[in-house]
Amino acid sequence: MNEHAMKLLVVDDERHFLETLVKRLGRRGFSVRGADSGERALEEMSASPADVVVLDVKMPGISGLETLQRIKADYPLTEVVMLTAHADMEAAAEGMEFGAFDYLMKPMDIDELVYKIEDAWRRRSLRGLKIQQMRSRARTSPDET
C-alpha cells in the first residue's frame, strides 16, 4: 500500500484555512488538492476522483452533508473524513449515517488528521483490493466450471 499514491481532496469554505491546510498536507507528502465549496468539490471529483476527502460540514451553498451524500453516491469507494464545529454533534452523527469514515472537530491537530486520513486510505485500499479479488475470482470461476 503506497500512501503517497493516494489522491486527497480538502473542502472548506474558509479560504485561508484551506490554503494553509493544503500546504501542510502537501509538505507531509500527500498529493492534495483544495476546493472552497461543495460545488467546486464535485467538479474536482468528476475531473479526477479522490481516494479520501476531508470535508467541512457547514458551508454556504451546497452544504457539507449534501456534498457527502453526492460523493458517496457517485464514488462509493471514496472515504470521507468530516470536519465539524465544536458543538455540532448532530451534523457529525448524520454524516456517519451517510457513510463518512470518521469525523474530527475543528480546530484539529494536524497529526490527528494525518492519522485519520491514513486510516481512511487503508480502508479504501483494502476495500479496493477486495473488490479486485472478487472481480478476478468472478473472472476465473467460469474457467473452473
Next chain:
Amino acid sequence: MSHEASYKSLRRSMILMLILVSLAPLVMVSAVLGNRFHTSYKEKALAHLDEVLLKHKQTIDSFLDAKVAEIRVLVDVTPFKAFFDPQTLESLLLSLQDRHHGVFVDLGVVNAEGEQAAYAGPFLLGSADYSQAHWFQAAMRRQVYISDVFLGVRGLPHFIVAVRKKYEGRDWIVRSTIDFAAFNRLVENVRIGDTGLAFIVNKDGEFQTKPRMDISSELPKLMALIKSRGKPGAGRWLSRAKDASGVWSCLFESPSTGQEYVVLMTELKGGEWTLVYQQTERDAFQDLYRSRIAAIVIVLLGAAAIVAAALYVSQRFVNHLRRLDREKEVLNEQMLETGRLASVGELAAGVAHEINNPVAIMMEEAGWVEDLLEDENPWENEEEIRRALSQIRTQGGRCREITHKLLSFARKIDPTVVLLDLNQAVEEISELSEQRARYAGVQIITDLASDLPEVRASASELQQVLLNLINNAIDAMDGRDGRLTLTTRKVGEDVQLEVADTGRGIPAANLQRIFDPFFTTKPVGKGTGLGLSICYGVIKKMGGDITVSSKVDAGTVFRIRVPGAEDTHVPAGKDAQSRTSA
C-alpha cells in the same frame, strides 16, 4: 406611578362599596325602627298622661259633687228652721269639718235679698250683704252652684258651694266656703317627672288652683288654646287632638323660656273650668330620648366599626394585590431573562461557528510556521513565516470583534430607558445575525430611512426584540434561500420597522395566538414560545404596537410602530443608506 394611582382608586371604590353596603341596611333599619318606636312610644306616653289627667278629673269632679251633695243632704234632712239657730249651725259645721277633714270652712244661710241670715265659722261675718256677689246671683238662678275661686270679702282665695231651698214661700241659700288649700292639694298632686304641672283655670283665665310655678306669662297663649277646643290650625294638636275621653293634647312653645311643652286639657264643672296639665316635651318623652341617644350611639359605633373594617379589609386586599403584582413583575422579568437566554443560545450557535473558523485558521497557520521551522534553514522561508504571522494577527482581530459584539449584547438586562437610534440597533443585530443567516442561505437586506427620529427604549430590550424577530425570520426560511428585509421608515410622528421574510408563512389559525406566551410551533425543546410575547410586551411598554401579516408559503411581515421621541433632531448630512449583505 400609575400603578399606585390605580391601587388608590381601587381601594377608594372598595371602601365606598363596603361602607355603602354595610351602612345602608344599618341606617335604614335604625331609621325605620326608630321612627316606629318613636311614634308608638309617644302615643303610649300620651295615653298614660291622658289616663292620669282623667283620673284627676274624676277625683276633682267627685270632690266637688261630694261637697255639693253633702250640703244638699244637709239642707234636705235638716229642718230648715234649725239653720237659723247659731248653736245648731255651729254643731252642723263642726260635724262637717270633723267628717271631711276641715274642707268646709264655714256655713251660712242667705236670704233672697242677699243678706246673710245666719252664719257659723271663723270669720264672724255677721250680716254680710251678698246681693251683688256673682255667686249669689248665679245661685239664685239655679238650684245648686259652685263658684269660681275668688278672694271675696275676706281677702283669701276660696270658693263657695251654694244650694237654694224654698222655705216658707221664700228662697233661701245655704252656702259653705270650701277650703282652698284642701282643693288645691288635689290638683297639686298631679305631678309626673320633674316638670309636670297641673292647674285649673276658669273661662276668664283665672287660676282656680295655685300652680307650683309662675306661668302667668304663658297663660294668654294657653287660654287661646283652651278656647279653640282643639280646632285644627289653632295649635299643634297631636294626633289624638280630642279623644273620646275628652282630653285635648297639643305641643306648645313657652313664650318666655322657649321650651317645648306637651299640654293636655280637659273640661271640669261642665265646661266652666279647665284642668290643664303641662310638662316639657323633653321630660315627658325622657325615656324615648334616652333610648334614641343609645340607638344613635350604637349606630355611630357600628358605623365606625364598619369604616374601620372597610379600611382594614381594603388595605389588606390592596397589599395582597400589590404583592401579587410584584410577584408577577418578577415573573415577567424572569420570563424576559429566559427568553433572552434562549435567543442568546440561538445566537451563540452561529457565533461559535464564526469564532471557530478564525481559531482553526490561526492553529493551521501556527502549525505551518512550526512545519517551516523544522527545515534545515528556516530563514529561507522568512517571507512565508511573516505572511502566516500576519494572518494569525488578522484572524485574532476577527475573534476580538466577534467577542466584543457578543459581549455588548449578552450583558444583563438593563431596563433603563434612553434615547436610541433604531437604525443603529438594526445594523448591530443584523451584523450579529449575519453568520447564522449565511449558513441558512438567507440574505439580509437593510433599508434604513435617514430622517428617523430617535426612540425611547431600553437598549437591551430593543436588541432582544430585533434579535427575536430576525431569528424567527431565519428559522422560517431555513433551507429556502430566502430574503430577510429590514426596513425603517418615519410615519407621521412614529417610527416604523418592518421585518419581512420570504419564509413558509404562518397559518391563519396560528396568527391569532402568535403573541401568546408559550405558544410555539417548534418541537419540544427547540422553542420556548416566549420570543414574540416578549417582543409584544416590550413594544407595548414603549407605547407602540406590533402587528403581523402573513401568507402561507409567501412570507411574513412583522410591523412595529413606536412613537418617536419629540425633541430629536436628525444629524444633517446622513444620507439614506441601503446596505446588502450575504
